[in-house]
Amino acid sequence: MTPDNRKRAAADWAARVLGIDVPELQPVSGDASFRRYFRFFFEGRTVILMDAPPEKEDSSPFVDIDLRLASAGLNVPSILHFDLEKGFGLLEDFGDTLYRELINEASAGRLFPALFEVLATMARQVDTHGLPDYSSDALAAELDLFRSWYLETHRQRPMNANEISCWESVCELLIDSAKAQPQVFVHKDFHSCNLLQTESGPGIIDFQDGLRGPVSYDLTSLLWDRYIAWPRETLEDWMKTAHGLLPVDSNETDWIRACDWMSLQRNLKIVGIFARLKHRDGKQGYVEMIPRFYQYLLDVTPLYPEFDQFRKLLEQAECAP
Numbered sequence: 001m002t003p004d005n006r007k008r009a010a011a012d013w014a015a016r017v018l019g020i021d022v023p024e025l026q027p028v029s030g031d032a033s034f035r036r037y038f039r040f041f042f043e044g045r046t047v048i049l050m051d052a053p054p055e056k057e058d059s060s061p062f063v064d065i066d067l068r069l070a071s072a073g074l075n076v077p078s079i080l081h082f083d084l085e086k087g088f089g090l091l092e093d094f095g096d097t098l099y100r101e102l103i104n105e106a107s108a109g110r111l112f113p114a115l116f117e118v119l120a121t122m123a124r125q126v127d128t129h130g131l132p133d134y135s136s137d138a139l140a141a142e143l144d145l146f147r148s149w150y151l152e153t154h155r156q157r158p159m160n161a162n163e164i165s166c167w168e169s170v171c172e173l174l175i176d177s178a179k180a181q182p183q184v185f186v187h188k189d190f191h192s193c194n195l196l197q198t199e200s201g202p203g204i205i206d207f208q209d210g211l212r213g214p215v216s217y218d219l220t221s222l223l224w225d226r227y228i229a230w231p232r233e234t235l236e237d238w239m240k241t242a243h244g245l246l247p248v249d250s251n252e253t254d255w256i257r258a259c260d261w262m263s264l265q266r267n268l269k270i271v272g273i274f275a276r277l278k279h280r281d282g283k284q285g286y287v288e289m290i291p292r293f294y295q296y297l298l299d300v301t302p303l304y305p306e307f308d309q310f311r312k313l314l315e316q317a318e319c320a321p
Helices: 003-018 060-071 108-125 136-154 161-180 217-223 232-243 252-279 285-303 305-315
Strands: 026-030 036-042 045-051 079-083 088-092 183-186 195-198 201-204 211-214
Touching: 003 036, 003 045, 003 079, 003 088, 060 079, 108 183, 108 201, 108 217, 108 232, 136 161, 136 252, 161 211, 161 252, 161 305, 217 232, 217 252, 232 252, 252 285, 285 305
Parallel strands: none
Antiparallel strands: 026 036, 036 045, 045 088, 079 088, 183 211, 195 201
16 A cells, blocks of 8 residues: 555544544654554544554554553553554654754753753653563664664675674673663663653653663663764763662662673664665665764774773764764
8 A cells, every 4th residue: 555545544434433523744753663653632622643564563562562651551552443453543642852952062951950850750650561571682683783784785895804803802791781781661762852841740652662671771862862972970970870770789889790791782773774864775874874883883882991982883984874
């Protein structure tokens, strides 16, 4: 079914389940997946219609995790109707005020405490029973995106034998660090584009990839943001604040290292994903964001001698974006 045909089918479905005339759908946003979102008026308010083609997107995790987060008292969109077979859903509208537009150097001190409280609630209160684990194999597969899609495909710079040995050592260190942390609910994409300002506090969206994983993961997603880079001193202050809120079983120094190493895993993955979006999926815009995440790698690797050899690889002109 073409996108236009699916849009018409979605509007017809919404009309049937709500008992109204076929609504006029206004596009809200898209993302790196095949999901689309539309807005329309219903009984004096706006409603979000989610279109997730079932042959490409399984929406059952979205519905499941929405209920888990709501049960923990977190602010997620209420599900009005959902048809998993068709891939259509009607959701509460959180509006358009993304934290991406709100967070800056002047506002961060006011906005971040509430976001840290959300992180603490997710880690301490959300039921993880039955969720997939962020396994060693999953972490390794994500890291391989950097090697295969960024270095080999995007930069056309395959590793030699010595570099492969170094890379494998880096992956082992990062995976072992992630698995050694307390394992809690992980949103998987907790950053300023998936958080909205609402009257009820921070609204959380795009949580369908949630799983059980390292307690530092969502914090690193928030701090190493795609739109604003923070000074090292600020990052460490926030990591120390989070250390007192999250269910962490290590001292501050070890916790900061765990966060830094988690950021390396995540940012290596992101660089690989953005390259894959261009070369496999034809989505060009994400490549423009690679330099920020690559710089994050160059910021963190010099802090730890374990990554000296890998840092030298990253600094080579043929590897840099």
